[in-house]
Amino acid sequence: MEAGIVGLPNVGKSTLFNALTQSKNAQSANYPFCTIEPNEGIVPVPDERLARICKYIPPQKTVPAILKLVDIAGIVKGASKGEGKGNAFLSHIREVDAILQVVRCFDDPNIIHVAGKVDPLSDIEVVEIELMLADMQTLDTALPKAERAAKSGDKEAIARAEVIRKCQAHLATDQPLRKLKLNPTEQKVISSFGLMSMKPILYVTNVDETDLEGKGPMVQQVRAFAEKVGAEVIPVCAKLEAEIAELEPADRQEMLNASGLTEPSLAGLARAAYRALGFQSYFTAGEKEVRAWTVPVGATAPQAAGVIHTDFEKGFIRVEVYGLDDLETHKNEKAIRAAGKLRVEGKAYVMQDGDICHFLFN
CATH class of the missing domain: 3.10.20.30 (Beta-grasp domain)
Structure with a gap:
């Protein structure tokens, strides 16, 4: 299971990915589409329960749960029609299980915003609309085939055509498919289409160093929006987190203390992404190892x-x-x-x- 980091160009996606995975390979140039092929990385999910278990069952090693992340190139308006290599980038999103949308919530004249101004709600809308338009194209293509098969009386084909029409009707109301309630059978029928607006989403607000807790007006706009759609918001200063990630452990803690943080914000982000994917952990504990195992809720x-x-x-x-x-x-x-x-x-x-x-x- 994996989560894709998406967003408009120049919002800090690759910086965030590099900090999370402690990778220095991805490009970070200040121009659109500097990430062409998706970068992948494995991230441990911090869990204080592991240390608490180890206190009573000391192991030879401790193994946390892990999360696979994919850094996907920036999406622009018109991506569903091929703008900005949009078709290729959208296909990468189709392969992941959840979406982490990085939303820029800071002003910096030296970092060009693709739309010419910083407007987090507009950024969210651009990505959401492109995902819904791409889903509509997928469903429009799939329906005729399903209807032809349904004429033979094939029950599975009949059910598939019904669910496709149900999804089309929902998208016609300008609402993403994650807000459409489908029963388990309907979800199974539609799962092979990789519908992107159906995937769970987490909003990562990229803030500056003066707003690490995300109390500024731009983050509050995102929080209000996320509350309406049942999503979570995690404020992160990607620039600061990248700097922290490059430090030695002792220096890292000193910088965290100086910034007023008890842990890197990325730790909270990893846990939130884990929840967005619908995961939970159970543990095995013995002398050889104490390990967190990942299972769906x-x-x-x-x-x-x-x-x-x-x-x-x-x-x-x-x-x-x-x-x-x-x-x-x-x-x-x-x-x-x-x-x-x-x-x-x-x-x-x-x-x-x-x-x-x-x-x-x-």
Whole structure:
């Protein structure tokens, strides 16, 4: 699963990507489309629960959850019609599972805005409209084929045509598809189309160093908009984060303290992106390692076991589960078991965020 970093040109996408992945390879020139092919990187998801578990179960190594990020070139108005190499860039967005839209919320005469002025809501609108127009093209192309197949009485084709028309009607109201409620069957039918305005979105407001908490008027505009569409907003100063990422750990903490930050803003961004993708973590803990494993919210115990190894899911018998609170109260697993706090769950168990697990399998 991966998230794509998108936005208009010159809003700080590549700077943010480089800071997140601690990469120095991507270009950062002050002109549109300096990112042609998408750059990819793996980012650890900071989780303070790992350190809390390690306090009671000291391991040889600690392994956090990870997130794959893709830095996609800037989108401009008319991208759905091919403007600014738009078709190629939109195809990259089609491949990701969630969208992190970087929105410029700072003024700097030395950094040219593609529209000639800094207007975060206009930037959001440009990207949203282009994604919806591209989705409409996809659906318009797919409908005739689905209708032809439906004439034969094929139930799957009939269902596909119905969902396509439902999505078209929704887009005609100028609303992205993520606001359209589809049942699981409809979602499965439409999933192969890679509809972009259906993907979950997170707004990353790129602020200057005087507004690290995102209290300025431009960020507040984005917050108000995001609240209406049910999205989250994370303020980040990409320039500062890039500088912090290049420092040694001791110097990094000193710079964070001087900036009034308890941790890099990118840590909060990674966690927010993880949530936007619909992920949660469970843990395994032992002498060799304490590890965070990634599962979708709603995953069952066998599905969670399958993340470790497919054989675990196939031969799943049961899972022994306890919580971090139990560990901090009783100090070790033996005491947790003696206190009757170690739960034994079967195949129907739905995993909870933060579960600490031992899987038993055949």
